[in-house]
Amino acid sequence: MVRQLRSVLTAVLAAVVPAAALAQSRGGVEGRVVDATGRPLASAEVSVVRLRSTTDADGAWRITHLEPGLYRIVVRRLGYRPSQQDVQVEPGRTTQVTFTLELVPFTLDSLMVSAPPSSISTTDAELGTKLTVGEIALLPSTFDLRQLIALTPGARPDQIWGGASDQANSYSLDGTTVNHPGLGGALLLPSPSWIETLEVRGLGAGADVGGAQGGLVEVVTLGGRNVIEGALRTSLESERLNGTNLIPGEIGRELASRRELDGQIRGPLIRDRLHFALFGHVIRQEEQVLNYLTSTGAFVAQPPSYREERGLAKLTWKPSGRDLLEGSLMARYQDGEHVGQTGYEAVDATQRLRQSNLTGNLTWQRSWSPRSALTVRVGGFTAREWHDPYNHAVSPAIEVLTRGNPPRYQNAVFRTGSAPSSIGVTAAWTGRGRLAGLEHEVKVGGEYTLGGWWYDRQRNGGMTWRPLRVVGFDPGAPATWPYLDAIPTAWGGDVRIVSDVRNAALFVQEQIGILSWLRFHPGFRYGWWTGDLTPATGPRFTAVRDAALEPRIGLIAELNTLGGLVAKAHWGRYHQPMFAALFDRVIGAGTYSNEEIWSYLGPAPANPAQTFTLSERDSLATAGLFRFEETVRLDQAGRVDQYRQPYMDQFVLSLERAFGTKWKVGVAYVHRRNRDMVALIDRNLASNYTVVDNVIVLDRFGQPVVFAGRPLVLERLAISNEDILYVQQLLRQGQLLDPNALLAPPSLTPAELAALRYDPDFVLTKVPEATRRFGQLQLRVDARYRTWWAGASTTLSTLKGNYNVVTGPDDYTNGGPGPWVRLNEQYNFFGPLNNQSRFEGKVYLGGLLPGRFRGGLFFSYATGDRVTPTLSIDGLLSQFALAVPSMSNPAVLDTVPFHPFLFRSELGHRIFIQPRGAYRYEARASLDLHLERSFPRGGTEVLLVVDAFNVLGDRSVTGIQTEVNAVAGFTGSDYGRVRSRVPPRTLRLGAGVRF
Numbered sequence: 001m002v003r004q005l006r007s008v009l010t011a012v013l014a015a016v017v018p019a020a021a022l023a024q025s026r027g028g029v030e031g032r033v034v035d036a037t038g039r040p041l042a043s044a045e046v047s048v049v050r051l052r053s054t055t056d057a058d059g060a061w062r063i064t065h066l067e068p069g070l071y072r073i074v075v076r077r078l079g080y081r082p083s084q085q086d087v088q089v090e091p092g093r094t095t096q097v098t099f100t101l102e103l104v105p106f107t108l109d110s111l112m113v114s115a116p117p118s119s120i121s122t123t124d125a126e127l128g129t130k131l132t133v134g135e136i137a138l139l140p141s142t143f144d145l146r147q148l149i150a151l152t153p154g155a156r157p158d159q160i161w162g163g164a165s166d167q168a169n170s171y172s173l174d175g176t177t178v179n180h181p182g183l184g185g186a187l188l189l190p191s192p193s194w195i196e197t198l199e200v201r202g203l204g205a206g207a208d209v210g211g212a213q214g215g216l217v218e219v220v221t222l223g224g225r226n227v228i229e230g231a232l233r234t235s236l237e238s239e240r241l242n243g244t245n246l247i248p249g250e251i252g253r254e255l256a257s258r259r260e261l262d263g264q265i266r267g268p269l270i271r272d273r274l275h276f277a278l279f280g281h282v283i284r285q286e287e288q289v290l291n292y293l294t295s296t297g298a299f300v301a302q303p304p305s306y307r308e309e310r311g312l313a314k315l316t317w318k319p320s321g322r323d324l325l326e327g328s329l330m331a332r333y334q335d336g337e338h339v340g341q342t343g344y345e346a347v348d349a350t351q352r353l354r355q356s357n358l359t360g361n362l363t364w365q366r367s368w369s370p371r372s373a374l375t376v377r378v379g380g381f382t383a384r385e386w387h388d389p390y391n392h393a394v395s396p397a398i399e400v401l402t403r404g405n406p407p408r409y410q411n412a413v414f415r416t417g418s419a420p421s422s423i424g425v426t427a428a429w430t431g432r433g434r435l436a437g438l439e440h441e442v443k444v445g446g447e448y449t450l451g452g453w454w455y456d457r458q459r460n461g462g463m464t465w466r467p468l469r470v471v472g473f474d475p476g477a478p479a480t481w482p483y484l485d486a487i488p489t490a491w492g493g494d495v496r497i498v499s500d501v502r503n504a505a506l507f508v509q510e511q512i513g514i515l516s517w518l519r520f521h522p523g524f525r526y527g528w529w530t531g532d533l534t535p536a537t538g539p540r541f542t543a544v545r546d547a548a549l550e551p552r553i554g555l556i557a558e559l560n561t562l563g564g565l566v567a568k569a570h571w572g573r574y575h576q577p578m579f580a581a582l583f584d585r586v587i588g589a590g591t592y593s594n595e596e597i598w599s600y601l602g603p604a605p606a607n608p609a610q611t612f613t614l615s616e617r618d619s620l621a622t623a624g625l626f627r628f629e630e631t632v633r634l635d636q637a638g639r640v641d642q643y644r645q646p647y648m649d650q651f652v653l654s655l656e657r658a659f660g661t662k663w664k665v666g667v668a669y670v671h672r673r674n675r676d677m678v679a680l681i682d683r684n685l686a687s688n689y690t691v692v693d694n695v696i697v698l699d700r701f702g703q704p705v706v707f708a709g710r711p712l713v714l715e716r717l718a719i720s721n722e723d724i725l726y727v728q729q730l731l732r733q734g735q736l737l738d739p740n741a742l743l744a745p746p747s748l749t750p751a752e753l754a755a756l757r758y759d760p761d762f763v764l765t766k767v768p769e770a771t772r773r774f775g776q777l778q779l780r781v782d783a784r785y786r787t788w789w790a791g792a793s794t795t796l797s798t799l800k801g802n803y804n805v806v807t808g809p810d811d812y813t814n815g816g817p818g819p820w821v822r823l824n825e826q827y828n829f830f831g832p833l834n835n836q837s838r839f840e841g842k843v844y845l846g847g848l849l850p851g852r853f854r855g856g857l858f859f860s861y862a863t864g865d866r867v868t869p870t871l872s873i874d875g876l877l878s879q880f881a882l883a884v885p886s887m888s889n890p891a892v893l894d895t896v897p898f899h900p901f902l903f904r905s906e907l908g909h910r911i912f913i914q915p916r917g918a919y920r921y922e923a924r925a926s927l928d929l930h931l932e933r934s935f936p937r938g939g940t941e942v943l944l945v946v947d948a949f950n951v952l953g954d955r956s957v958t959g960i961q962t963e964v965n966a967v968a969g970f971t972g973s974d975y976g977r978v979r980s981r982v983p984p985r986t987l988r989l990g991a992g993v994r995f
Contacts, residue, residue, distance in 0.1 A: 026516060027089040028064035028439065030432065031097040032370050033075055036226060036272070038321050040367065041101060043130075043197060044077035050564060050658075053123050058365055058373035062123075062432055064094070064439040065516035075099045078132050079225075094434075096370060103225060120656045120664060123441075123511065125204040125521050125554030125570040127654055127668055127778075128152070133196050133222065135789065138846035138856035140928035140947045143260065143283070145189045145198070145219065151844055151858065152200040153778045153793035154670070155215060159835045161202060162672050162774025162799050163214020170212035170577060173219050174314075174328055176361035176379030177210070181420050181451025181501050182580040188332060188357045188381060189219060190312060191281045193233070193262055196222045203670060204570035204652045206509040207523030207552045208428060208443045211574040213648040213674060221328065222266060223316050224275030230265035233992030235945070239288060243985035245955050246290055250978035251342055251405065255986070256288040256303060272318070279312040292343040293407055300338075302347045308334040324365040332357040339387070342405060346475070348390050349397060349408035351415075357383040371432040380423030387416045389460050396461030396611045400469050401488050403877055404966035404974045409475035410608055413464055414493070416457045424449030424503075439513035446506045453580045457495040461611040464490040466597070478604040486599040486627070488876065491617070493595035493634065498534040499543075499580035503527070509552075521554035521570070529578040529645050533589040543586040544764070546645040550575060568654045575647040582646070585680045585817060586764055587637040595632035597876065597907070601625050630875045630904040636680060636817040638762030644676040646766075662785060668778040677770040677803055681820035683761040689718040689823045690756070692745045696895055697871065697965065698879040705878070707869065707913065707964050707975075714871070714913065717880060718823040719745060721758040723902045728753070730901070741899040746884060760821075767820055772801035772833070788847025799836040802829045802916070816908060824873065824909045831916030837862040846930075855931040864921030869975070870962045873909045875900040878965045913964060924956035924982055945990035953985050 033044040033055045040059025045052065048071050053061040055077075066089045074084045080101035087095055129152040131139075141147055146157040154161055160169055167184030170177070180187045202215040209216060237258040246252050266277040286305045291298055314328040336353035361379025389395070391411040398409040428445030466488040467473065467481035474480045481487045509523035528547035534540040552572035559565040576582075584591045598617065602625040612620070620626045654668035682688060695717040697705040704711035727743050730736035736743070744753060780793040802819070819825035839862070846856030871878075881897040928949045935942040959980035966974035 026065050027068055027091055028062065028066055028094040029071070029073060029087055029089060029097060030060070030062040030094050030370050031099065032059040032367070033061065033077065033099045033101060034059055035080070035101055035103065038272070039316070039318050039324060040365070041077050041080070044075055044099075044101070047074045047661075048072075050560070052121060054121060056373070056430060057375055058367045058430070060367070060370045060373060060430070060432070062094075062370075062439070062441065064513050073097065073099075075101065077101055078134060079103065103227060120566045120658050122519065122556055122558055122566060124206065125556055125568045125652075126201060126206075127203040127568070127652060127666075128199060128201045129155075130197060130199040135846060136192055136195055136198065138854055138930060139844065140856065140858055140930040140949060141192055142949075143191065145192050145195070146186065146217075148192065148198055149200055149215075149217065150860065151791070151842065152215075153780050153842065154776050154795040154797060154840065155200060156835070160200065160215030160217075161670060161776065162772070162797070162836065163212070167579070167581070167805065168212060168214035168576065170210055170214075170216045171219070172217070173330070173359065174221055174326075174361055174379075175363055175377045175426070176359065176381075177422065177424055177449055178359060178381055179422070179451075179577060180453075180579065181422055182418070182453030182455060182497070182499065184577075184579045184581065186217070187383060187420055188330065188359050190221055190330060191262060191279070191310060193231070194221050194264065194279045194312060196220045202574075203650070203668070204554060204568065205552075205572065205574075206443075206521060206554070207507040207525040207550065208445065208509045210447065210505065211525075211527065211550065211577060211647070213574060213576050213646065221279075221312060221314060222264070222277055223314055223326070224266040224268060224277045226268050226271055226275070228265070228267035229995060230263070231992060231994040232261075232263040233943070233945070233990060234259075234261045235947075235988050235990035237986060237988045241987040241989075243950075243953060245981040245984040246288070247978070248290065250981075251290075252978070252980055253287045253289040253304070253341065254984060256286040258283070258285045260284070274318075275316045277312075277314040279310075281308075281310040283308040289341045290343045292405075293346060300341060300343060300347075302338050302350075304336060304339050304341055304350075306334060306336040306339075306353075308332070322367050325363070326365075327360070327362040329360040330358070344405050344407045346409045348410055349412055351387045351389060351412045353385075353387055355383070355385040357381065372430070374427070374429045376425070376427045378423075378425045380421070382421040383419065385418045387412075387414075389415050391460075391609075393458070393460050394611070395609050396463050396465055398465045398467070398475050398608060399490070401466040401876060402469070402967045403872055403874055403963055404961050407469070411460050414457050414459055416455070418456070419454040420452065422449060422451040441511040443509045444507070446504070448504045449502070451501045451503075451579070453497065453499045453501070455495065455497050457493075459490075459492070459494060462491075462613060463611055463617075465608070466490050476608060478606070478608050478610075482604060486601055487604070488629065489598050489600055491596045491598060491614070492593045493632070494593045495591060496536060497580060497584055497589065497591045499584070500532040500534075500540070501578040501580065502530040503577045504529075517558040517560065519556040521552075521556070523552040523554075523572075525550040525552065527575055527645075529575070531578050531580065531583040533583070533586060535588055535590050538588070541588065543583040543589065544640055544643045546643055548575060548645060548647070550647075564657055566656045568652070568656070570650075570652045572650050573647055574650060575645045578645070582678050583640075583643075583764065585637045587639050587762070589637060591637070592634045594635050597629040597631075599627045599629055601627055630900075630907045632816075632908045633905050634816055636760075636762055636821055638680055638764050641763045641765045643678065643764065644766045646674065646677050648672055648674050662783055664782045666778075666780050668780075670774070670776045670778065672774040674770075674772040674801070674803075676766040677772070678764065679767045679770060679803075679820050680762055680764050680817045681767060683763055684759050685820065685823055688721050688758050688760055690721060690724060690745050690748065691823075692717050692719060692747065692882070694882070696881040696883065698881055698895075698897060699965070699967075700877050700879065702879065702897070705965055705973075712871070712913065712964060714880075714911065716827055717911075719898075719902050720905050721756050723904050723906070724753075724756060725758055726904070727899060727901050736899075736901070738899055740896070742882060742884075742896055743899050743902075746882065762821065767803075769820075770801075770803040771830075772799070772803055774799050785847075788845070790843075790845040792841075792843045794839070794841045796839055797836055798838070799833045800831060801833055802826075804833050804835075822906075822909045824906070824911045828868070828912035828915045831868075831918075832866045833917065834866045837865060839863045852934040852936075853931065854934065855929070857930070858928045859926070861923065861925045863923045864956070865958070866917035867919050867921055867960065867962060868912050868916050869914055869918070869964050871911045871913050871965055872963050873903055873906045873911070874965065875903045875907060877967060921958060922956050924954055924958070925952055926954055926982065927951040940993060940995045943990075943992045943994065945992065947988040947990070949986040949988075950983060951985065954982050955984075956982050958982060
């Protein structure tokens, strides 16, 4: 890649001298686009013959390398009447011209007619998707703004262009970053009806754009203008109108009812100077969940229900002809009852949700001329979220001991609280001019963000009763709990983190017009990142820090001799912003605690709410009334060594062609590779485990676990030397005598057994072996007419690797340290990753229909995602054995199990029993429709709206139980059980008024 970049730079420099001479004989035009008040209009489309430009935040635009002569300049902007002027271009000069656009009534009909035509941007090397308010209003979309990302070729709401889940994406609201400082991804987004534009960027983004390994989602909300305008709408969804994809025996939940009221009003407070916008949204929602604690097949009696209120206030002030100030404040409150149900929870074992968010920003724009402008922005957010138990924190939960879908009673297992916050400032200056005879546009700026994250998870009652589901089991009668005179209990598993992150960067992005048909886009971004931790006891300390350069280089060639093709090539490096999950396993943080299983051997408790403290448990253990069984090792942490901020190298190559002003066709190739992914590693991993081949998997009754019609045999199984040495110690002390079990791997000689060591060396560092590679070929078609628009795309994608996240677990409620600490998790872990379809096709369409009808549709087809069967090590529910020669007849093989103590520290380790991505889910197709009827009444418009989702009635499976040793009931297998399907056929009825 370096050699290729050197060749490109050499060619560019060789072209500069003759290009400068040629540029002297050509001219150009530049200027600004403003409204009647003089306020700059961003995102206006400026066209001169075949050339196109889009105005920036200051309303400025520039088109160069024009032959001398008379040109007609046309400007279009959504919500304004098109404008045009004839301008004389003179050699060696840039003519300045300002366009003032006139408002049109804010109706969907007028928005459709005033929308810019289909065009190709020749001022940047980016490829992305931008939706406007008119398009969003006519598309069938859910109330989650992120669902609109699905219209982007090759992207999904939670995975954009191969990014590692939503945590790899970056989000901004009116220019303010709203990324979660603890987990990554979006913290707070507005309702779709409040949006003026939504843009998905990242392919070919310049140095002025922040880093992310997925995509950058930029949301701009509507603002006030010189006319009073607004809307009020309501909608209703009900399971009585919808189909269902809930099938008895499967796990899932669906919408039972949803009611919402959404309103907005916008206009002037001081005409031409001060404008306001107010938005409000109220939502009430209930879900339905099949009840698996009874055999009736009915729904749970008290299903999850949610109440949500959102509000947004926005002010725009123009104190002078050069300045513009804009500020906004958005708030959200949500509470939920009986949340998180899967059908295996009693009512009192569910949780109560309380969540509040507040975000705000202030932007100042200063324009000295069309050639010089400054933007400064300050913004941030704060949030709180609690998941509380119904039976208070002192009452323990009752959770049946099983793998997958354990029934829960009496109380929730954990209670959680979290508090993310962030504040940041950005500044950017844009300048345009001529240097060395060439046209230049440069953007110089910087940004600084400080984020905080507090998260706390505590086990209710300090312990959890985990009885087996034996015959006659009754959660309300502890006398029915013992199995073999023991009742398992769970302890620990708590999580606490207090972190602060700092993300900062300086950038320079340049555009150079080398020839009339060739533009060069060099850019450099220098970023630095810091993560701090505050342990429960002790002062705050800096856990990780790094700084690095991000070069980005692009070329744009207008190949008019080839029929007006526009070719773009871009290479860039994009670092992941810092968030707490990157460094939560630094030693000294004390983030995680181990989960332990102890068997209670005393008399059955008289009350199911009885609990023991740690000191009481240890005292009873001394008396023989508690017995330690196994540990889920979660607390591993290490020192920091050679930490590097994760990044992604991206190469994008595209060809686009416009057919007039109506149609545009493009093809693009995208290649991405993640590097410097961070993880906790054990540098002595290979020597800390003993690997055994051809291990037979048995259930807890000693019967073979059957997979694909045959007994399951693991090609390899790693046994921790820690457990081998522990068993040998018990043997030497005479505390363990079991002639029917293997007490060590048979492959170990006495000398090897004596030399065995367990010496972990945990380090948080970059992992050279961690890899993710993404490739995608895109074909897209766009059409824009006065009364309708359409788009279509197809993509072929590959996503391979051995790490499916940016770092660590996807959240703080599961996971563990990862495959570089748990050797078993490395087996078969390279292959096609999930959450990506090999082939995907999309079509969307919207427009005006006869009889004052308007409508839109969105159709998508995708091949199934990858899925891999797994096995989870659980010493109480599974056994592992070898076929060894019989003592009585060596010619006969006996199946002899390993002693369960050999796996006491490996509980929860996941093993891929086949190569990753061995299977696919079935393909899925979806058709969503939107139809509305307008009833004009003077300056008011009354609307009746119908949205239909999954019209084709697709029932494709999107998730199954992948653990082959998951237990259903007392003896059955839960492997392959459907856990999720696509949402069912859904009908939403709505009405509204717009003025």
